Amino acid sequence: MKTQKPLTLEQTLDALHQSAEDSAALDEVLAMKSEEVDAELAKAGVDIDALDARLAVREAEIRRAHAPVAKRRMVSARLAASLVAAATAIGGIGGSLVEGLLTASRLPLPTYSAPPPTAAAELRSKGFEACGRGRFRDCLDDFNKAKALDPDGDADVEVQSARAAAESALHH
Amino acid sequence: MERQNQPPPTAKTLAILDREWPRLRHRLIGLGLKRTQNLAVAEDLVSDTYEGIRSGRRQWDSERDPDFARFAGSVLLSNIDNWRKEAHNRLRDRKYDVYAHGADQDPEIKDRHEDRRPKLAAVETAPSPEEIVMMRELIERAFAMVFDPRGVEYALLSLFKRGVSDTIEQARILGMPVDEVRETIQRVDRIINNVINHRMIS
Numbered sequence: 255m256k257t258q259k260p261l262t263l264e265q266t267l268d269a270l271h272q273s274a275e276d277s278a279a280l281d282e283v284l285a286m287k288s289e290e291v292d293a294e295l296a297k298a299g300v301d302i303d304a305l306d307a308r309l310a311v312r313e314a315e316i317r318r319a320h321a322p323v324a325k326r327r328m329v330s331a332r333l334a335a336s337l338v339a340a341a342t343a344i345g346g347i348g349g350s351l352v353e354g355l356l357t358a359s360r361l362p363l364p365t366y367s368a369p370p371p372t373a374a375a376e377l378r379s380k381g382f383e384a385c386g387r388g389r390f391r392d393c394l395d396d397f398n399k400a401k402a403l404d405p406d407g408d409a410d411v412e413v414q415s416a417r418a419a420a421e422s423a424l425h426h
Numbered sequence: 427m428e429r430q431n432q433p434p435p436t437a438k439t440l441a442i443l444d445r446e447w448p449r450l451r452h453r454l455i456g457l458g459l460k461r462t463q464n465l466a467v468a469e470d471l472v473s474d475t476y477e478g479i480r481s482g483r484r485q486w487d488s489e490r491d492p493d494f495a496r497f498a499g500s501v502l503l504s505n506i507d508n509w510r511k512e513a514h515n516r517l518r519d520r521k522y523d524v525y526a527h528g529a530d531q532d533p534e535i536k537d538r539h540e541d542r543r544p545k546l547a548a549v550e551t552a553p554s555p556e557e558i559v560m561m562r563e564l565i566e567r568a569f570a571m572v573f574d575p576r577g578v579e580y581a582l583l584s585l586f587k588r589g590v591s592d593t594i595e596q597a598r599i600l601g602m603p604v605d606e607v608r609e610t611i612q613r614v615d616r617i618i619n620n621v622i623n624h625r626m627i628s
Contacts, residue, residue, distance in 0.1 A: 260587050263562055267618060269591045270583065274615035276461060276506065277593070277608040280499040283457045291452045298459060302452070305469070309451060312473045320481045 307423035311385035314412040374404035390420035
C-alpha cells in the first residue's frame with residue numbers, strides 16, 4: 255500500500271461529506287420504484303433501449319470471460335481427446351498407460367466435439383465488440399456471417415441475447 | 427483492488443446476482459449518472475460492478491451485509507470513489523506537467539480556471555483567513571465534545587484523513603457491516619454541518 259500524506263481537515267471533511275452524499279444517493283435510488291428510475295433516466299436524456307442493449311452485450315462478455323468451469327471442461331475434453339487419439343495411435347503398453355491415467359483421474363472418456371470453426375468464432379468476437387460499441391448493424395452482420403459458417407454456434411444463449419439486444423436497439 | 431487467487435463467488439451469490447441484476451441495473455446506472463454526471467463513465471462503472479461480483483473479486487458477505495442490492499450499490503460507490511481518485515490524480519499530474527513545461531494551455535485546466543472566473547465576485551463574501559481558522563478550531567472542538575475519541579466516529583475520521591474513503595474498505599478495516607459505516611458517516615456529516623450552520627447563523 256502506498257503511504258499517503260494525511261489530508262488536511264478541510265480535505266478530510268470534504269471526503270466525508272462526499273461519502274455521506276454517496277450514501278444518501280444510494281438510499282434514494284434504492285427506495286425508488288422502477289418506473290421512477292426509468293423516468294429519471296429518460297429525463298436525463300438516456301435512451302433506455304440502447305442502454306440496455308449496450309449493457310446486455312457487456313454483461314454477456316463478462317459471463318463468458320468468467321465461466322471457468324465450462325472452459326476447464328473444454329480443455330479437459332480436448333486434452334482427453336488428444337490422449338485417446340495418442341493411445342489409439344501408439345496402442346499396446348502406451349495406450350493402456352494413457353487409458354489407466356484417464357481412469358485414475360476419473361476423466362470420462364469423452365465424446366469429442368470439434369470447436370466451432372475459427373473464422374466463425376472470430377466473426378462472433380467482432381460482433382460482440384461491435385455491439386459493445388453500439389454499432390448494432392455491424393454486430394448483426396458479423397453474427398449473420400458467422401451463422402453462415404457455423405449455424406449451431408448461433409444458438410448460443412449469449413449470441414442470442416446480443417442479437418435480441420441489437421435488434422431491439424435498431425428498432426427504436 | 428486486484429487479489430491473487432481470489433475465491434470464486436458462491437453459488438448463492440451467482441444465483442442472487444442473476445435474479446436481482448435486471449432489477450438493479452437501471453438503479454445503478456441512475457446512481458452512477460447522478461454521482462459522475464457522465465453516462466459513459468456510469469456504464470463503465472456499473473459494468474465493472476457486475477464484473478467484480480461475477481468474478482469473485484468483490485465478495486458478498488451475506489451474513490454481515492444481508493441486503494444484496496445495498497451490497498451491489500456499495501461496490502458501485504467504491505468504483506466511483508476509485509474513479510474520482512484517479513481523475514484527481516490525472517488532473518494533478520497534468521498540473522505538474524504545466525508547471526514543468528510552462529503554460530501549455532492544457533484545455534482541461536484552462537477550462538477549470540475559466541469556470542472559476544465568474545465566481546471570483548463571491549470572494550468578497552467568503553470567510554476571511556481568521557474566520558477559517560476559527561471555524562477549524564470550532565469543528566475540532568465539536569469533535570472532541572460530541573464524539574468519544576475511542577469511538578468509531580474518530581476511527582472513521584482518521585481513515586478519511588489517511589485517504590481511505592472507500593466505505594467497503596473502511597468496513598473491512600473496522601470489522602463493521604458496510605451499512606453501519608454508511609449510517610455513521612451520514613450521522614457525523616450531519617453533526618458537522620449543524621456545527622458549521624449554527625456558527626454561520628449565530
